[in-house]
Amino acid sequence: MSQHVRQIAKDASIVGGATLLSRILGFFRDMILAYVLGAGIAADAFYVAYRLPNMMRRLFAEGSMTMAFVPVFQKLREEVGDEKAFAMPRSAMVWLLIILGVLTTLAIVFARPLTKLITPGFADDPALFDLTVDLTRIVFPYIIEISAVALCMGVLNSFGHFLAPALATSELNTIIILGAGVAWLFGFDPAYTLAWSVVIGGIGQVYMQLPQLKKFGFSWRGPWSLRDKGVLRMGLLMLPTAFGAAVYQLNIVLGTLLASYLPTGSISYLYYADRLVQFPLGVFGVAVGTVALPGLAKLASAGKTGEFVDTLNASLRLTLFICLPAAAGLIALADPMVRVLFGRGAFGEPAIAATAGALVAYGVGLPAFACVRPLYSAYFALSDTRTPAIVAAVCLVVYVIAGLALMGPTGHVGLALATSISSWVNIAALGLVLRKKLGPGWLRLGRTTFIGTILSIGVGFGAHATADRPYLSLILIILWAMAYMGLASLLRVEEARMLTDFVRRKMKKR
Structure with missing residues (x-):
């Protein structure tokens, strides 16, 4: 078996171990959410609101950006060296903030028609619909945070480091669990408390990546350009990939739409x-x-x-x-x-x-x-x-x-x-x-x-x-x-x- 294959098995075991911890925390989180929210109105509203930024995450981050970023950045490092190649992720981050900033603003302003588009069946229940709209406005900025984490993951993965990005979800799960505990102890509305916990957890996920990036000599301070050639190459790769990711997300949207016509x-x-x-x-x-x-x-x-x-x-x-x-x-x-x-x-x-x-x-x-x-x-x-x-x-x-x-x-x-x-x-x-x-x-x-x-x-x-x-x-x-x-x-x-x-x-x- 080649060295490449053995390295994949080794790295996959590391990522799998970190993800195992995350999944265990995730199950603990879901057990608590099932206890607090059940499977009624509050649960349906929270999961739809939480699904929207996650859907966009897969579209802009894991679904297209990260997969297109790694091959381009890998080749760029070989051609010009690490120091000059670092301008590419900085430039990509600027574009990320611009695009997702505008998208998030639009989602917050037009949350009602967006919710009606995603879950038209909810319109028959005013309480469920209004709650979903409120939670969507709170949770949607998470797309900016998790997309930044995905870009950090692309840089770290290119250097052969996989542990820190894999552990990021554990931090989010921990914050959500704490949020559920706070809601239960102090009598806060669980759906709203959990929505704010997602946003707070996203900030923590970003900061978890920074020490590892620093170890490889990378800093977000440095040269960048809106016309960076590496970002342009990545963007060209992203066009069909984003379409494919959009199709996949449309699959989720249609599933949610169809399920909204089924029993509560x-x-x-x-x-x-x-x-x-x-x-x-x-x-x-x-x-x-x-x-x-x-x-x-x-x-x-x-x-x-x-x-x-x-x-x-x-x-x-x-x-x-x-x-x-x-x-x-x-x-x-x-x-x-x-x-x-x-x-x-x-x-x-x-x-x-x-x-x-x-x-x-x-x-x-x-x-x-x-x-x-x-x-x-x-x-x-x-x-x-x-x-x-x-x-x-x-x-x-x-x-x-x-x-x-x-x-x-x-x-x-x-x-x-x-x-x-x-x-x-x-x-x-x-x-x-x-x-x-x-x-x-x-x-x-x-x-x-x-x-x-x-x-x-x-x-x-x-x-x-x-x-x-x-x-x-x-x-x-x-x-x-x-x-x-x-x-x-x-x-x-x-x-x-x-x-x-x-x-x-x-x-x-x-």
């Missing part, structure tokens, strides 16, 4: 189920794609196609090796997971059953959700941002057709299943197009994925056998994970041995 609580059910899916997806699925991008960009820039293909395949195998058993576990233990984590306070039995149904539907698509990021990294490293955008547009049509067909008979579960279906179509289309760029035999998942699939099926059946005892079934997840890794190692699966060796060396050092 449907949006919250989908949110809580998505949070559970995001746990394995964020801990390792997204981590592999994040750390693979700088390495793939270097190989593509150097014209090393063979190593590029090997690295991409290793990234996909590593992703599937982790996400296949995770998907099996989510499907098998959907009810006990929701019951133990959220089933208390205002979150009653009907909410548990509804959220568990959505979780099963999302679990079917988990491997596809995870593999999208490494494939996107490959396209961006090859400076092809057009293809993912076109494929995303096709998948949006697939989602709408599937969603409309399924939401009638199955409600919100149909919308979750439509997301999984469109994601699998996305993966298939991206893989087929890569054949033209890398050759017909580029995809080599090998015995790793075959063995991982068989073992995952065993994990799913074993976990399901204990599902009637919620707390015990969740405790046994550790045992199933150890059995999966142990059997894979005995069967000489290289990814299993590489991960266990890395963890063992870390434990010895400590």
